[in-house]
Amino acid sequence: MRKMKFNYSLPFLFALLFAFAACDNSFIDDDDINIIDEEDDNDSEFERLSGVVTGTLGPNETYWVTADVFIPEGESLTILEGTTIIMDGTGRPGRSPEINVSGSLYCYGTEAAPIYIGVEEEKRTVANIFRGFWGGIIGTDKAQDMVFEYTTIEFAGAPAEGGSSIVAEGEIDEGEPRYAVYMVNPEGNFIMWHSRIAYTKDDAIRLNGAKTLIAYSEFAFNGETGGESVNTKSGVVGDFCYNVFYGIATNGLKAANSKGRQPQCNNNYYNNTIVNSGWRRAQAGRGGSLNYENGARGEAFNNLVVDSRYGLRLFPPDDEPDMANMKWGNHFYFGSDEEMVEGFHPNNGIIGQNIPGWEHITVPETDVFGGVGENDPLFVGYTVGNYSPADFRANRDLKFVTNMFDMFKLQSNSPALTGGTTDFSPIFSEYVVNGKTYVTPLPSTFIGALGAN
Numbered sequence: 509m510r511k512m513k514f515n516y517s518l519p520f521l522f523a524l525l526f527a528f529a530a531c532d533n534s535f536i537d538d539d540d541i542n543i544i545d546e547e548d549d550n551d552s553e554f555e556r557l558s559g560v561v562t563g564t565l566g567p568n569e570t571y572w573v574t575a576d577v578f579i580p581e582g583e584s585l586t587i588l589e590g591t592t593i594i595m596d597g598t599g600r601p602g603r604s605p606e607i608n609v610s611g612s613l614y615c616y617g618t619e620a621a622p623i624y625i626g627v628e629e630e631k632r633t634v635a636n637i638f639r640g641f642w643g644g645i646i647g648t649d650k651a652q653d654m655v656f657e658y659t660t661i662e663f664a665g666a667p668a669e670g671g672s673s674i675v676a677e678g679e680i681d682e683g684e685p686r687y688a689v690y691m692v693n694p695e696g697n698f699i700m701w702h703s704r705i706a707y708t709k710d711d712a713i714r715l716n717g718a719k720t721l722i723a724y725s726e727f728a729f730n731g732e733t734g735g736e737s738v739n740t741k742s743g744v745v746g747d748f749c750y751n752v753f754y755g756i757a758t759n760g761l762k763a764a765n766s767k768g769r770q771p772q773c774n775n776n777y778y779n780n781t782i783v784n785s786g787w788r789r790a791q792a793g794r795g796g797s798l799n800y801e802n803g804a805r806g807e808a809f810n811n812l813v814v815d816s817r818y819g820l821r822l823f824p825p826d827d828e829p830d831m832a833n834m835k836w837g838n839h840f841y842f843g844s845d846e847e848m849v850e851g852f853h854p855n856n857g858i859i860g861q862n863i864p865g866w867e868h869i870t871v872p873e874t875d876v877f878g879g880v881g882e883n884d885p886l887f888v889g890y891t892v893g894n895y896s897p898a899d900f901r902a903n904r905d906l907k908f909v910t911n912m913f914d915m916f917k918l919q920s921n922s923p924a925l926t927g928g929t930t931d932f933s934p935i936f937s938e939y940v941v942n943g944k945t946y947v948t949p950l951p952s953t954f955i956g957a958l959g960a961n
Contacts, residue, residue, distance in 0.1 A: 556596075558605070566591030568621065576643075577607045581650040584612040589658070590621035594628050595642035597666055604666030606643030606686065608673055610650040614942055617658030619702065626662035634906055638732035640665030640685055640709030647691040648673045653941050654691055654718075656703040664688035665709025685710040688730075692716040694743030694769050697941045700725050706909070710735040717743030717769050721939045723949055724750050728909045731757025734789050738762070740804075743769035747776045747934040747948050750957045752912045755905060756785035759795040765803035765830070772830070773804040776935050777811060779928070779949075781916050781956040783890070786817025786851075787900030793856045795821055800829035808836040810928040812885060812956030813852075815844050815892060819877075821857040825866070828858060837872035838929045840955040842883050844893040852877045876927055876955070886922040888961045889915035917961045924955040 558575035565571060566588035574596050579585045587593065597604040607613070607625075617623035626632070627641050644664040647654060665685040668675050674690055675682050688708045691698050694717035701721070705712040706728040712735075713722075720740070727737035736759045738748065744763070753760035760782040765773040777798055786796020796817030798808055806829075813819050819841050822829055836859075843849040853860040853871050860871035876883055884892055895905045909915075918924055934948040952959065 561585055562611070564588060565593070566623075570594065572596050573605050573607070573642075576605050579607070579609045579611040579613060581610040584614060584653075586614045586616065587623055588616055589618040589623065591617075591623050593623070593625040595626065595664075597627070597642035599639055599641050599666045601667065601669055604641065604643050604669070606672065607645045609645060609647040609654065612651070612653040612942070613645065613655070614653065615656045615659040619658055623659040624662075625659065631663065632908075634908060636663065637707045637729055637906055638665075638709055639663060640667070642666055643668070643672065644686040645689045646672065646674050646686065647693065647696070649677065649692050651691055651693050651696055653697045654689065655697075655699045655701075655941055655944075657699070657701045659703045661688050661703075661705045663707050679714070679716070687711040687714040689713045690715075691718045693718060694771065697939065698722075698746075699939060699941055699946055701946060704728075705730065705737070708735070711739045712737045713739065715740045715744045716767055717741070718746070719936070719939065720744055720746030720748075720775075721936070721946055721948060722746075722748045722751060726912045727751065727753045727756065727760065728912065729755045729906065731788060734758055734791070734794070736760070736762045736795075740773055740775055741765070741767040741769070742773045743767070743771065745771055745774045745935060747778075747936065749776070749778050749780065749934070749949050749951070751780045752916050752957050753780065753782040753785055754909055754912055755900075756782070757788040758786060759799045760785055760797055762795065762799040762801075763804035763806060763829075764801045765805075774935060775804065775806040776932075777806060777808040778932075778951050779810045779955070779957055781812045781814075781958065782816055783814045783916065784816065784895065784900060784905060787897055788903070789817075796851060797821075799823070800834065802827050803830050805830040805833040807834075807932050809838045809932060810951055810955050812840045812924055814842045814885060815848055815895070816851070817848070817897075818851040818854040818857070820859065821854045822859055822869070824856060824858055824861070824863060831858070831869070835932065837874040838927060838955065839872075839875050840883065840885065840924045840927065841875065841877040842885055842892060843880060845896055846880055847897050849877075849880055874927070874929065876923070883923055885924045885956070886919040887915060888917040888919055913958060916956070917958045918954070918956065920960055922960070925960060926953060928953045928955045
């Protein structure tokens with residue numbers, strides 16, 4: 509088993525050992541959990557977890573998950589600020605643990621002390637971006653709440669094993685990549701707030717049911733040859749705003765009212781920034797930024813789409829969204845290449861395609877778009893035009909991206925600082941989960957997630 513290397517002084521080690529001895533380990537059921545303390549070459553110790561884990565982890569501690577962790581129905585696990593969870597996986601059967609949630613998971617990081625759930629540092633290489641070392645955070649149909657505040661999740665997507673609940677539920681087959689986060693209960697709550705999911709084999713988040721708020725979060729390099737950052741189905745109602753998506757295989761945000769659950773899939777997508785997305789999906793005609801289909805509904809406004817395969821796509825008949833309850837407009841598009849420009853209003857969608865029976869679905873006058881290289885959004889820390897579609901398809905753009913909220917702010921003379929609309933409301937004004945209230949951000953008059961520097 510690979511060990512984490514620390515370079516601690518002896519006084520620090522004595523203090524650390526005293527802290528471990530004094531801490532309350534009541535969250536551990538000793539009959540169900542496997543904890544192994546091992547010494548590395550520098551005589552430091554780590555707590556290794558598997559089996560049933562409830563109660564509290566952290567703050568400011570490091571834990572290694574060596575086999576599947578289970579949060580039982582009616583129980584909860586809270587992870588506090590500054591905590592690191594190392595998922596000790598190889599991406600191979602039997603060695604790719606998951607966190608299986610039948611109860612509730614609350615990750616309460618802070619801006620100053622975020623939570624990390626991923627792999628040890630020596631595995632964090634560009635060559636491993638789509639490796640999928642561990643199985644993800646997998647909710648069963650009993651899961652009540654999943655909350656991620658200031659939490660980073662990386663390198664998930666190992667193949668599902670026969671005993672995984674996601675296989676038993678019929679979502680994927682044994683051997684297919686698991687999602688970084690999966691939830692399947694329309695009666696549950698899902699919050700992602702100031703968080704980040706990066707370097708996943710397939711979808712970052714797949715929701716088959718949950719009252720959902722995803723805001724102020726980052727998504728980078730989700731999906732090797734396919735997969736969305738956030739892929740929602742029937743039973744998912746909520747707001748998705750002020751997020752940044754970079755290098756996504758297919759869409760940043762996708763909604764479909766499939767799976768036959770209630771309520772109807774109803775997602776508002778507004779003030780998001782999506783860059784360099786949609787190119788790794790090998791299948792022809794598949795997305796690149798925002799997508800509604802199969803009876804889903806929602807409102808989509810003020811999104812900034814740059815160098816991506818498609819703009820907002822409303823799937824064509826006979827798999828169209830709930831057009832009577834769709835509203836959209838005020839999008840800003842930029843393309844460095846002719847193929848990108850042609851995809852602003854996709855010819856395999858409904859908007860502006862003069863389809864018989866749908867001739868009235870024209871390009872919104874509020875959309876901003878032009879020819880190749882026109883309407884540069886003028887990001888503070890990123891220059892457009894560095895890559896072509898061929899580069900994206902060949903993965904020549906792969907890199908670690910860790911400062912997206914700085915990169916994609918707008919310069920003071922950006923044309924995207926105006927043109928947004930505030931003439932609509934979030935689906936829910938607030939979300940109350942586990943005694944905490946999350947006030948839904950209102951739309952802005954700038955376009956995209958970040959506004960001016």
